[in-house]
Amino acid sequence: MIVHFEPASEEGIASVVRSAAAERVTLAVVGGGTRAGLGNPVRADRTLSTRRLSGIVTYDPAEMTMSALAGTPVAEVEAALHAKGQMLSFEPMDHRPIFATTGEPTIGGVFAANVSGPRRYVAGAARDSLLGVRFVNGRGEPIKAGGRVMKNVTGLDLVKLMAGSYGTLGILTEVTFKVLPLPPAAATVVVSGLNDAEAAAVMAEAMAQPVEVSGASHLPESVRSRFLDGALPDGAATVLRLEGLAASVAIRAEKLGEKLSRFGRISQLDEAQTRTLWAEIRDVKPYADGTRRPLWRISVAPSAGHQLVAALRLQTGVDAFYDWQGGLVWLRMEADPEAELLRRYIGAVGGGHAALLRAGEEARGRVPAFEPQPPAVARLSERIRAQFDPSGIFNPGRAAALVRN
Amino acid sequence: MPETIGFLKPRQAVLDRRREIVADLADLLPEGGLISDERGLKPFETDAFIAYRRMPLAVVLPETTEHVAAVLKYCSRYGIPIVPRGAGTSLSGGAIPQEDAIVVGLSKMSRTLDIDLFNRTATVQAGVTNLNISDAVSADGFFYAPDPSSQLACTIGGNIGMNSGGAHCLKYGVTTNNLLGVKMVLFDGTVIELGGKALDAPGYDLLGLVCGSEGQLGIVTEATVRLIAKPEGARPVLFGFASSESAGSCVADIIGSGIIPVAIEFMDRPAIEICEAFAQAGYPLDVEALLIVEVEGSEAEMDATLAGIIEIARRHGVMTIRESQSALEAALIWKGRKSAFGATGRIADYICMDGTVPLSQLSHVLRRTGEIVAGYGLRVANVFHAGDGNMHPLILYNINDPEEAARAEAAGNDILKLCVEAGGCLTGEHGVGIEKRDLMLHQYSRADLGQQMAARAAFDPQWLMNPSKVFPLEGRPAA
Numbered sequence: 002m003i004v005h006f007e008p009a010s011e012e013g014i015a016s017v018v019r020s021a022a023a024e025r026v027t028l029a030v031v032g033g034g035t036r037a038g039l040g041n042p043v044r045a046d047r048t049l050s051t052r053r054l055s056g057i058v059t060y061d062p063a064e065m066t067m068s069a070l071a072g073t074p075v076a077e078v079e080a081a082l083h084a085k086g087q088m089l090s091f092e093p094m095d096h097r098p099i100f101a102t103t104g105e106p107t108i109g110g111v112f113a114a115n116v117s118g119p120r121r122y123v124a125g126a127a128r129d130s131l132l133g134v135r136f137v138n139g140r141g142e143p144i145k146a147g148g149r150v151m152k153n154v155t156g157l158d159l160v161k162l163m164a165g166s167y168g169t170l171g172i173l174t175e176v177t178f179k180v181l182p183l184p185p186a187a188a189t190v191v192v193s194g195l196n197d198a199e200a201a202a203v204m205a206e207a208m209a210q211p212v213e214v215s216g217a218s219h220l221p222e223s224v225r226s227r228f229l230d231g232a233l234p235d236g237a238a239t240v241l242r243l244e245g246l247a248a249s250v251a252i253r254a255e256k257l258g259e260k261l262s263r264f265g266r267i268s269q270l271d272e273a274q275t276r277t278l279w280a281e282i283r284d285v286k287p288y289a290d291g292t293r294r295p296l297w298r299i300s301v302a303p304s305a306g307h308q309l310v311a312a313l314r315l316q317t318g319v320d321a322f323y324d325w326q327g328g329l330v331w332l333r334m335e336a337d338p339e340a341e342l343l344r345r346y347i348g349a350v351g352g353g354h355a356a357l358l359r360a361g362e363e364a365r366g367r368v369p370a371f372e373p374q375p376p377a378v379a380r381l382s383e384r385i386r387a388q389f390d391p392s393g394i395f396n397p398g399r400a401a402a403l404v405r406n
Numbered sequence: 407m408p409e410t411i412g413f414l415k416p417r418q419a420v421l422d423r424r425r426e427i428v429a430d431l432a433d434l435l436p437e438g439g440l441i442s443d444e445r446g447l448k449p450f451e452t453d454a455f456i457a458y459r460r461m462p463l464a465v466v467l468p469e470t471t472e473h474v475a476a477v478l479k480y481c482s483r484y485g486i487p488i489v490p491r492g493a494g495t496s497l498s499g500g501a502i503p504q505e506d507a508i509v510v511g512l513s514k515m516s517r518t519l520d521i522d523l524f525n526r527t528a529t530v531q532a533g534v535t536n537l538n539i540s541d542a543v544s545a546d547g548f549f550y551a552p553d554p555s556s557q558l559a560c561t562i563g564g565n566i567g568m569n570s571g572g573a574h575c576l577k578y579g580v581t582t583n584n585l586l587g588v589k590m591v592l593f594d595g596t597v598i599e600l601g602g603k604a605l606d607a608p609g610y611d612l613l614g615l616v617c618g619s620e621g622q623l624g625i626v627t628e629a630t631v632r633l634i635a636k637p638e639g640a641r642p643v644l645f646g647f648a649s650s651e652s653a654g655s656c657v658a659d660i661i662g663s664g665i666i667p668v669a670i671e672f673m674d675r676p677a678i679e680i681c682e683a684f685a686q687a688g689y690p691l692d693v694e695a696l697l698i699v700e701v702e703g704s705e706a707e708m709d710a711t712l713a714g715i716i717e718i719a720r721r722h723g724v725m726t727i728r729e730s731q732s733a734l735e736a737a738l739i740w741k742g743r744k745s746a747f748g749a750t751g752r753i754a755d756y757i758c759m760d761g762t763v764p765l766s767q768l769s770h771v772l773r774r775t776g777e778i779v780a781g782y783g784l785r786v787a788n789v790f791h792a793g794d795g796n797m798h799p800l801i802l803y804n805i806n807d808p809e810e811a812a813r814a815e816a817a818g819n820d821i822l823k824l825c826v827e828a829g830g831c832l833t834g835e836h837g838v839g840i841e842k843r844d845l846m847l848h849q850y851s852r853a854d855l856g857q858q859m860a861a862r863a864a865f866d867p868q869w870l871m872n873p874s875k876v877f878p879l880e881g882r883p884a885a
Contacts, residue, residue: 161613382610
């Protein structure tokens, strides 16, 4: 990746953008570049990196909020939080293993791509933790949205719009987000030997219990041994995480195990195993295989995930595992991405969407990486894009993928 | 009182065609779906921000999304402003109409469409009340988390419009964190769906932008929301303090210690007296400030969490600690808190502020609020969501005394500026409406507001949807 611009200040970015807009020079916006594979390839004249815009601006643990410049490494943010017993509640995934990229993921990149992990199911996505942003729009104007307080309905919520816009509406320069206390203890209840449909029912049952399950994932037999170096019990593993005060976690794990014992063999993972396992689920370890085999991230209703996979299996070679109670499907294809088939089936099981995260060069250029939008929503998205970046200079290929139908 | 908040000048071309418009609308709606006589329109001239009122041109009460679409399509063709309305409980004037506007009331769209316990979602029409959702799933052990004090009356459509909060959002988040999808009608009658039963949606987060947009981006007709498993038990506990400052710093320390209760509510002495007189909840009357802290979980978990909170409260010189001993007592404690605005309304007129401040500023802002209101020769009662810094000073005044009303409004403006200066915002959950519209430039630059208005224009290029709200009337782009 050739970086042409690396401004060290928001004003520096604004000035680059103003000249780029005037000359219609398109810009690929990057942070650490570790997630550049998300979306369709960007073909831009120049690259602008936020890497030098780095550092924690304010962090007051008693306020449970942090402000950091967009180029701050995620590792630096997490180290500062952990030192004070706090965390990013949405568990952002590290995309380096599946993309085989190097470099440092940035906090701006996390929010620009709304990257959220297993706890998203109960604690919200990155966008739910994001309280305020500063960004430079396509006119080169620095803009502030939101603030640094927990509740804020003052004006339109542009913060949500910026989260998950992949740098196509503006260049994030600073983010302010909510943090939560690290749970003092954690454990995982494992139900072994369930097929995908049974697992979906067990996860739904677990989430209906007053035990505050903070992770519900199903790891079919095909992937089970890739986790914890093969230490999970034999058979498919349906894993349920509990977090909180030590005494309370133990009691809840006991209760949950009892409740679910009629469905399959019950075992428990200790705290260290729990932390490792959920980091591996978060980073999609089974498919961090060093290949370019197509990898899809699919979001559907929890009851529909296993139906979708079962239907696809009859048509093509797929391997899959589930997070978010079965509603987040990580799916690896053997050869072609089969986008049309997949998206047709998603419609048939009640709707949702699929994002192609990884594929060979040819497929990445051809297949719409993000789910195509219905025409009326696509038109609306195009109008929004035009209001933020009228000259269309930010991340051209990726923006087209986000707004087109 | 002399009105200090202006409305857009009514469009003469619309007023001139009143008779024709009413006749046309009648064709678009079923029997009983149109109100155009003065007596019928009267209940719609204001909302819970009663100091301001305007008679609308007409009110329509659609029964289906198609009715809403037909009305909006018609109105966009003739440039007629639209004011959406749920239950009319807005505290910021979000539902107050204007003379050339059609009010679209969603009260007849009150059907629950789908309860899906496997996926823990409820899909309802926009006119369903907030409490109805929880009631519908309570027996199965679930609830819908955001709980504004007006939850008995307010609708989910209104909650989405204002991104409503409530006492329990400290743990469970506000409306935007619990909303999965909507069906909505755009200004020109186009019907779109955003989100659904999946946890996230493709493309730009339009759902996040729509939530809290105060009816400016379209009219939500259906919503899909998340349901949450009810905790095993919940226990509100009362903590009485000798000063507001010590209660305020106790709150900051509880949060800072890593304990996050489900709710931390604050009342000062005037608020305690008002609420106790109304609800007989057993609030202590010999303290200057009261915290209602609610913990939840199993008995053992609640005991453990409470022990930590009590230790912190002792460090701040807590005078009384009272745990609810029964479900009835717990209900009374919450009844007192949730009826605070209504109970206050029985003794005086009031303006309710809604700024949010960083927790470290809570004590300072409370003290300055008292000084500001006293400086205007008025009284204030404070009752609010302390855990997330969302303050609700109630400035008491007499609405029939124009001079006093003007002073109350001035005091309110000073308090909101104070909140912004303390690093906070103008409104945490009630919305900007007309009430805080002209203060927006205290919080945002012209460029910041310009970008928000540009996003608005992407949805409503003619600026027809709830047009007098949120953005200062000066400095708007030409429609």
